[in-house]
Amino acid sequence: MKILLVEPEKRKEYHTSYPPLALLKLAAYHKKRGDLVKLAKGSSNNSFIPDKIYITSLFTYAWEPVHEVIRFYSDRYKKAKVIVGGIYATLCPDHLRDAFKKRIKIHKRLFKKIDNILPDYSVVPEWDASIVFSSRGCIRKCSFCSVNKLEPKFEARKSIKKLIYPGHKKIIFWDNNILASPYWRDIFDEVEDLNLEVDFNQGLDARLLTEEIALRLKGLKIPLLRLAYDTMGIRKHLQKAIALLKDVGFRGRRIIVYSLFNHENDNPDDFLLRIKELLEWGVVAYPMRYEPLEPMPKNSYVSPNWTAEQLNMIQKARRVIGYGGAFPPYDGLRKKITRAKTFEQAFKLRRIQK
Ligand code: SF4
Numbered sequence: 001m002k003i004l005l006v007e008p009e010k011r012k013e014y015h016t017s018y019p020p021l022a023l024l025k026l027a028a029y030h031k032k033r034g035d036l037v038k039l040a041k042g043s044s045n046n047s048f049i050p051d052k053i054y055i056t057s058l059f060t061y062a063w064e065p066v067h068e069v070i071r072f073y074s075d076r077y078k079k080a081k082v083i084v085g086g087i088y089a090t091l092c093p094d095h096l097r098d099a100f101k102k103r104i105k106i107h108k109r110l111f112k113k114i115d116n117i118l119p120d121y122s123v124v125p126e127w128d129a130s131i132v133f134s135s136r137g138c139i140r141k142c143s144f145c146s147v148n149k150l151e152p153k154f155e156a157r158k159s160i161k162k163l164i165y166p167g168h169k170k171i172i173f174w175d176n177n178i179l180a181s182p183y184w185r186d187i188f189d190e191v192e193d194l195n196l197e198v199d200f201n202q203g204l205d206a207r208l209l210t211e212e213i214a215l216r217l218k219g220l221k222i223p224l225l226r227l228a229y230d231t232m233g234i235r236k237h238l239q240k241a242i243a244l245l246k247d248v249g250f251r252g253r254r255i256i257v258y259s260l261f262n263h264e265n266d267n268p269d270d271f272l273l274r275i276k277e278l279l280e281w282g283v284v285a286y287p288m289r290y291e292p293l294e295p296m297p298k299n300s301y302v303s304p305n306w307t308a309e310q311l312n313m314i315q316k317a318r319r320v321i322g323y324g325g326a327f328p329p330y331d332g333l334r335k336k337i338t339r340a341k342t343f344e345q346a347f348k349l350r351r352i353q354k
Contacts, residue, residue, distance in 0.1 A: 001035040004050035008065035009042030013298050019127050020056045024119030039123045043072035050080050057086035061291055061298040067099055074103050083107050090150055095295050121165045129170035132163040134187045138176040144263045146293055147176045156181035161190050170197045179208035188216050197221045203228050206241035214244040225250060229274050230260040242281050252282035252329060263290040267305035268343035279334040286326040287314055313347040320349055
């Protein structure tokens with residue numbers, strides 16, 4: 001069989017710095033079966049005539065580039081079976097079905113049979129990190145998060161060694177909540193033995209972070225640690241986790257804390273309070289704008305507790321006084337935000353007098 005794997009064209013709304021992991025796993029699976037495999041980015045002409053086409057998708061707001069490649073390849077290869085999977089396909093199957101009827105098959109959630117195989121990274125030779133899941137799903141049910149819809153059951157595995165590609169220099173964990181895994185010690189042991197740089201990319205759950213875990217983390221090669229401060233409810237846990245990490249030697253500027261805003265459970269005042277506290281605790285605050293799960297244009301949703309102007313103020317402040325979209329605890333920035341009495345004072349930028 002001839003298999004075409006398609007990643008929609010990368011552009012502003014369809015942006016990711018990572019290779020399409022599920023497609024790389026499908027490449028490995030089909031090559032093992034003796035099939036011919038080709039990876040295509042966007043709509044590209046070539047002489048490869050596929051029997052089966054897999055198309056991946058990302059966030060729900062990035063549906064247009066997905067529709068474009070479906071239209072392009074299904075028109076061009078009328079006899080090929082077209083399978084569309086990924087986040088948007090799982091969360092918005094009706095939106096996809098309305099547009100393409102029976103021409104495509106929608107695959108929701110994971111391809112179970114390929115989840116635990118080594119991806120074929122040879123199709124992305126410039127990439128040098130192994131992306132792994134040591135667990136799927138999450139033990140929590142945060143109302144703003146899609147994980148429970150994408151991976152409803154929390155499942156963990158004891159080993160990730162066979163998912164590390166020879167020659168890679170880094171391991172990236174995409175676990176939603178690795179500290180909830182009963183096997184986290186086994187996984188950390190393996191990472192320590194492999195002696196590779198590691199990134200717990202989806203963040204660590206501060207509520208589960210103990211002194212033992214902080215010490216084990218310090219033994220790994222971690223350039224940046226990620227936590228979250230999405231609601232005031234985890235305040236005490238987060239403050240304690242940050243203190244534990246600092247006690248074992250992590251510098252605050254190496255701890256980045258994602259802070260949700262624009263959800264119906266938050267508002268500008270509690271967002272400001274969370275950002276102030278993070279800067280007072282000496283860590284990097286990274287605002288994360290909530291996007292709903294429905295397919296609507298990026299940055300168009302405004303929660304009832306916010307105004308479009310307030311949301312724009314944050315985006316602008318991140319660009320102008322922030323660094324890489326974040327608010328690091330630099331002296332000047334920390335003072336400006338922590339001394340502000342109102343949201344507007346903290347994030348409004350003054351016009352420069354000519
Ligand atoms: S803890 Fe994180 S991954 Fe789990 S449901 Fe909440 S936001 Fe999602």
